[in-house]
Amino acid sequence: MSTIAFIGLGIMGSPMAVHLAKAGHAVAGYNRSPEKTKPLVEAGGRAAASVADAVRGAEVVALMVPDSPDVRQVLTGEDGVFAHAAPGTLIIDFSTIRPDVTRELAGEAAGHGLRYLDAPVSGGEAGARNAALSIMVGGDGADFEAAGPVFDAVGKTIVHVGPSGSGQTVKAANQLIVAANIEALAEAVVFLRAYGVDLEAALEVLGGGLAGSAVLAQKRDKMLRHSFEPGFRIALHHKDMGIVTSAAREAGVVLPLGALVAQLVASANASGDGALDHSALLRGVERLSGEPRP
Known part of the structure; x- marks a missing residue:
């Protein structure tokens, strides 16, 4: 000990x-x-x-x-x-x-x-x-x-x-993957809702197939309830996406999806959602689709 x-x-x-x-x-x-x-x-x-x-x-x-x-x-x-x-x-x-x-x-x-x-x-x-x-x-x-x-x-x-710095580099990659997955899930939720699908049932079957992920399993309920108590705040993910894009530039690596997701996270943060859980990226998709909620 x-x-x-x-x-x-x-x-x-x-x-x-x-x-x-x-x-x-x-x-x-x-x-x-x-x-x-x-x-x-x-x-x-x-x-x-x-x-x-x-x-x-x-x-x-x-x-x-x-x-x-x-x-x-x-x-x-x-x-x-x-x-x-x-x-x-x-x-x-x-x-x-x-x-x-x-x-x-x-x-x-x-x-x-x-x-x-x-x-x-x-x-x-x-x-x-x-x-x-x-x-x-x-x-x-x-x-x-x-x-x-x-x-x-x-x-x-x-x-x-x-060696030193490798853990942070892997974490940056993790945050890139997580942000992209949350954004994709948020877009799928808005898409499914637009067609009147039973959203809970849809996410259950998607979770059992190739679309299943830890993100879907852990964030689906927050999106279904539209309740975004922070487990990991958007403001912190915004900071992390800055790390990703800066490190990629230093390495001469092109991350097209990463750059787009970083801007969507930045938009959520700038729109006042920084204190919410990062699953609140859903609110950004709703704003872009003309259906903002309180």
């Missing part, structure tokens, strides 16, 4: 930290909104007063924060991980950020005598709550092996995909 600092206790980070505490690890959690430490404390963890407080004495530092600047601040700030972690500490960044930033921060971590893994996750809030996340890990193989007990407490499919 490890002593773990967990920074970022939001929709994803909170259940992950709780699972680690219930698995027997000593977890100190920090969040900018202190009330979000309550589930961790109830699970036997400790609420830290600052990043520095959480990190002191930790063997592992886990991060789950929104974007590249947030990760950089947590790691390099005056109160940050690099300034307070002991040499040899293993940093596991579960956040989804730019691959180039990850490689840069991994190099800085090494300069401080720290180990660094980028380990973005897929599976959304449901995966976090059920400890069933897919985790794509970049970094040193020995560090990956050392992190096994941490990954096992929060994930189900855990794969080492290459």
Whole structure:
């Protein structure tokens, strides 16, 4: 069992930290909104007063924060991980950020005598709550092996995909596929509804054939109910599609569908849907089809 600092206790980070505490690890959690430490404390963890407080004495530092600047601040700030972690500490960044930033921060971590893994996750809030996340890990193989007990407490499919930055690159591909699937499902829903088809029955049979997918299984009910409580917010997917398009341009790769889907996600975000679940891409298709709903 490890002593773990967990920074970022939001929709994803909170259940992950709780699972680690219930698995027997000593977890100190920090969040900018202190009330979000309550589930961790109830699970036997400790609420830290600052990043520095959480990190002191930790063997592992886990991060789950929104974007590249947030990760950089947590790691390099005056109160940050690099300034307070002991040499040899293993940093596991579960956040989804730019691959180039990850490689840069991994190099800085090494300069401080720290180990660094980028380990973005897929599976959304449901995966976090059920400890069933897919985790794509970049970094040193020995560090990956050392992190096994941490990954096992929060994930189900855990794969080492290459050196630093590789996890973030695979996550970018994941977000491209997920956004394209959600958009296709949203368009199918509007299409089926226009012809008066029994929508629930249609989605059931589509889910049993080649059109079936994890996206259809997990997002169909939100679309059927037109209820978009966030499991993964459109604003965050908008950020991720920016990572995809930027990284593709750097690599000289052309992603025609990716570029279009990125613009549709950007439109949803600009239209005020950023705080909704990404299944609310349905609302964008409805707007384009002249049938907007409240």
